[in-house]
């Protein structure tokens with residue numbers, strides 16, 4: 001897949017494209033359904049299948065009160081896009097100038113003149129252009145003037161769930177990683193660096209690698225204990241592990257931390273990159289009478305993790 005970092009000075013694309021536009025947070029099953037249908041049509045007509053997206057969430061630039069936590073960083077999104085049938089992903093810097101453009105101006109100067117878009121698929125709930133003030137009927141009318149064939153795509157559902165980034169955020173905020181993973185089509189993952197903690201873990205026989213996420217904007221699932229698959233830089237396979245997201249109440253009250261104990265593993269991994277893919281939530285975080293009681297529970301959590309992952 002070709003990645004274009006859009007800028008005003010770039011020469012126009014010459015290959016006619018069928019495109020879709022959106023933030024595509026998480027590149028979930030609904031996004032992939034839309035992109036793969038677009039690609040099928042584009043390839044049948046010998047056109048480029050193009051995804052047009054933004055480098056950051058519009059709300060971040062517009063300083064909106066509600067800032068959604070993200071399902072994917074830009075790097076993760078581009079990596080996920082390589083697993084779709086899209087030929088090209090055009091990444092636009094979402095700047096205040098970009099936000100100020102009208103939908104018509106955007107369609108004319110960016111989509112038609114630079115990206116050579118001939119057909120545009122717009123998600124059933126997608127809006128773009130200044131203040132998101134227009135709707136599908138307007139895009140259709142602008143498309144007629146600009147010779148862009150505008151199509152509306154339908155909602156993708158899995159059983160009774162209408163898959164959307166916000167629905168998946170809600171599921172992760174409730175700790176329902178099983179349903180969120182079904183909607184995503186892959187296991188939700190957090191990546192970061194292993195940093196030092198309080199050195200209590202090893203005293204109770206459960207050393208924990210503390211994960212410091214690369215992107216502070218990523219969504220952290222609901223507090224609690226999870227079975228996860230951990231991948232550590234320098235080790236070639238995913239390893240069964242258990243993770244606590246919380247404030248370690250047994251030891252006092254602390255900021256939220258992400259602590260991962262990898263099963264059957266003994267190595268110093270400070271400063272390494274680590275990714276954890278969520279598999280299942282095991283329980284709430286609890287306050288134990290003492291570290292020995294915590295250790296006894298961790299032994300039970302380990303057995304549950306082993307039963308799930310090995």
Ligand SMILES: Cc1cc2nc3c(=O)[nH]c(=O)nc-3n(C[C@H](O)[C@H](O)[C@H](O)COP(=O)(O)O)c2cc1C
Pocket residue numbers: 196197198199200201202206207208210225226242243244247248249250251259260261284285286287288294298301
């Ligand atoms: C799977 C797992 C579950 C945990 N559950 C709890 C818990 O319910 N309550 C708690 O106070 N600490 C819990 N912890 C312990 C803390 O997350 C942390 O590992 C411990 O305080 C040691 O921290 P340190 O490694 O930074 O010294 C759990 C740890 C793991 C790995």
Ligand SMILES: Nc1ncnc2c1ncn2[C@@H]1O[C@H](COP(=O)(O)OP(=O)(O)O)[C@@H](O)[C@H]1O
Pocket residue numbers: 194195196197198199200201202203206207208209210260261262263264265266267268269270
């Ligand atoms: N099985 C394991 N799972 C996670 N980390 C481990 C494991 N074995 C050794 N380690 C190492 O031990 C460190 C954690 O030890 P711990 O006593 O919990 O201290 P701290 O959390 O303060 O760093 C990890 O960062 C890692 O380098």
